[in-house]
Amino acid sequence: MEKIIVFGGGITGLMTALNLTLSGADVTVIEKDKRSSGASVRIGGVIHSGARFAAVNPRLAIKCAEERKFWENFAKEFLRIRNGLFVATENLDHTYYENWIESLDKLKIAYEHVEKVSSVKAKFAVKTEEALVDPVDLIANLQLELIEQGAKYLNNTEIISAKNMGEGIYEVKLKRGNSSSIMNGILVNATGVSVPHFLNLITGTSIKYDIWQGSHLAFNVKVETVIEKIAPPGQADIIVPIESGSLITPTMVKPSNYRISEYELNTLLNSARELLGVNESNITGYLTAPRLTYDASASIMETDLVRQDMGMVSAYSSNFACAAAVAEKVSEMLSKSFNIKYYNGIRLHRLEKRNLKVEKLPIGYS
16 A cells, blocks of 8 residues: 655645545655644634625535535534624625525525624624634644544654655655654645645646735634624624634735734724724734635636646645545545545544643734
8 A cells, every 4th residue: 555645734634634544545644843833723713604605606605515514523522603693784785785695595504683783783693604613622633533543643844855756656855853764655735825835846837826914813802603794705804702802804915924914903903893892902912824825727626726746636725614625635636546445534534522732822912
């Protein structure tokens, strides 16, 4: 049996590795840091019901609804919240609202009208089946689950080089601390926003892409559930509860050394002020994360990046919740190229929640 080497210990790499491991493959995950520290653990953790995209991208909405059901089965113990509120603000676009409700009905996405809303400034709200996970806790449990299922997990490990030995098998040189090693196997490039870099470095293939910065602003004001505006998806329009209060997200700007920019700060604060009535004194910190966009022609999937070049499969989940679908597509491609027997093990698997003392990612302040 050929060894499969997965570069990247974020949500895409871990879900792909787990799916392959459950199918009986010999899998090793290579993570450059002590634990995943990229975009996978720098998000709000919302598992969308599909309602957010219903009026603007029905196909994505359907995909989100399908994956929402997956997470209910796969990681039920990790879902901290199982509902959300889409709220109508003073500047509600009534035409969009009517089209949105019509789209929810057409796509059969469950919802319920709520007339009185206590935790947010709104005229009324629509209750949906959004879910929320703690991404840091989920990733930590996925790492342990992967190891217990028989995979290897090498953290603090740097990829020095990868040489194509023919027939899609690569010789990979690794460095961990002061020691180095060589490993041969089939490659999966799941390095997050570095996917295009490693794709070009290893295979010489270039794709059109951009790297962005997304920021979240934390407040000491608590909310009960996930809150979103009834409006086309945009920036600063999602509020999620966290232990210390709430987090408003997202933004999408050119990177600024991964420190929140003045534009992001003002955009997030103004939206939070509209919804929660907060001010600058309520701010407790911020969190930034890299985000990747790419030319749609670069992928065989519609909403996520999956492609194969010189045997190596590259994969990037644009949405945390869609990592399972990406993992399955990667496994499917490997089975066709290398005659690897696999089944969608993660669809039948249940992730056990362990009482782990997880080191939380620090929220910055400047």
